[in-house]
Amino acid sequence: MQIEPLKQKCGNLVRDWLSQFNAMHIDHLERKWISISMLVIALMVGIITVDAFFHGVNPPSKVETINSASLHLSKEFAEDHLGVEVNDKGEIVIRMVAGRYSFFPKHIDVPAETPLTFRWVSMDVLHGVHIPMTNMSTMIVPGYVAEITTTFPKPGEYPLLCNEYCGLGHNHMWSNISVIAKEDWTAPVKPSESNNE
């Protein structure tokens, strides 16, 4: 009903602002520099946006909540479900619990050149984890599940380091991960299955 006059009013306002801006003294060199700056910034934003939308390059952002106080009672993060698991679809899922001062389990074996999905939870305070020289990095916020999928190109022994202040023992918080050549790696046996036998 009232949209048209409103649109017109806004249009006039913006035109008015622009004409006032252009009436100011702006040196031609300055105009050029501003244009160049905007182009450079547009290029960077463009690359990031294309990567995000078309190549799926995104930081860990799964907004999934969990009760950090009762992880031991949860189905997914109870002790016998932690570590490396190959799910029904053949995907490798690694469930890890961060707590002062370690990541549990303390040591895991994973294959190189294979997509790995890490699911991280905290049982106490804020933590963060990264594997040096890789892009496996995420914050672990109590109350939330941090999920990140990545692939390690090279076999080797890597540390998992806590990178967020979590208390006076923060520097003692680490565990280890062995990245094994794809052909040498075997999937661990599901503990629930072995128990049943």
Added chain:
Amino acid sequence: MNDLVTRKLALSHLWVAFAAFIVACLMGEYQVLERSGFIPALDSAPVYFASVSTHGVLMAFVLTTFFIMGFGYYIAATSLKQAIWNLPLAWGGFGLALFGVVLAAIPLLTGKASVLYTFYPPIVAHAAFYIGATLLVVGSWAWCVIMLVMFNQWKKAHPGLPVPLAMFATAANAMLWLWTSAGVALEVLFQLIPLSLGWIDTVDPGLARTLFAWTLHPIVYFWLIPAYTAFYVFVPKQAGGFLFSDEIARAALIVLVVFALPIGFHHLYMDPEQAQGWKLLHGIGTFVVAIPTLVTGFTVIASLEIAGRLRGGKGLFGWIITLPWTNTMVLSVILALLMLIFGGFGGIVNASYAMNAMIHNTAWVPGHFHLIFGGTTIIMYFAVAYYLWPMLTGKPLFSNAMALTQLWTWFIGMVILTTPWHILGLLGQPRRISSVVYNNLLTLAWKPYELAMIFGGLVLLGSACLFIYILVKTQFNPTSEAFDQEVEFAEPLHAVTSLPEYLNDLTLWNKVIAVLMAISFGFPILQFFFMETFGSSGWGY
């Protein structure tokens, strides 16, 4: 209005700022020493984290807030040629902020608030720490009110005239700080103080981090704007030239203030509690805010070139040589810009939505902000202090040569400190560790860089002591030689003839900020009340 009342007000603020600064510098050097592990007797995690927490609070909250308030009062009085509005409120704000600092210092220094200056719930500190920090912020709000009232009073008394650029920048910064501090104020009032006093049992760390991210980016622009103000209103005159453009300076400041606010999620890129679309939106805004900095760089360098050429500089680069390198303000801006260029490159890595994963929470990050804040911003705080001290105390600067030495050593020390820090980050060293005890060969590669950092810190500490020495010697010099020059604000190359009202006023931009904040933070905050979340109980450390 360089009257005694204003001078006393400004000096009191600046001395609190620089006292905090020198204490924090001492702690900084202790921290690089402790962390390196070269002196086993120093090894103590409780002392280290008490020190890191205090260092952060003193540098980021006390030095900056008091410096900005003192600088703002002096700019308002001298550029508007007006007495400070409501002096009792100004002194009240000062007293409240200082009381807050003392209140927070007690738990900090006794190890009862080793939660770092970024709080990190669900770890809980003593309530006095949060209450003290809140009083510091509330005290600074009195300053904001005074700046905005004086800005509007002057505009009313001078209709149609452009507000002096120095005051325009200061008032814009006051508005920015009111918006900026709201996020952390909500976190502290509704989550941290109630939790620390036992009024509530749990907090949601996801919500707390989101609210802190609201504050965490614009706060650095709150710190940086006085440096930019000095770039625009002092540097061109001190270099012997003119400001290249007054109008574009205002436009750059406005874009800086408006876009500094809705972009805080680049601190949460790696967090699980916010979705990727919001992160990307904030990430794009983060790049937009680089534009006013690029424009500022152009204006400052163009102003310097005008000065260099007026002083007889010829050729493409000849004007650089003819600049007055022995002027503390000019030397400072050259060093500050150099560090801004390097720090800017690092900043682009941090701001990059995906590349950030490689350096997130590694030693790279403190390396970056020591370069930009400890380098660019602090060096301009030094320059402002050297410039204003003779006017504030009525005595000439004790020694210009010593001041130049101080600036050079600060620059060199900062390069020696931050270069290895960045490299350590690339080598995978996490930030915020008190010692290196990882049972891993990788850590052997870190040693030489840690050694270099100790040396860099030592140079910086010496430079900081020299800075305080020069200020003390200037103020308490028994000389009879009086200093009666007044502040000189740079003239623009072209007089401002036509200025749109929206570049001379803040009302419109206040509304724009409100809309942008509602868009960028509205849903991300509200989501915590709509989805099923689980709070965390408080933890010691």
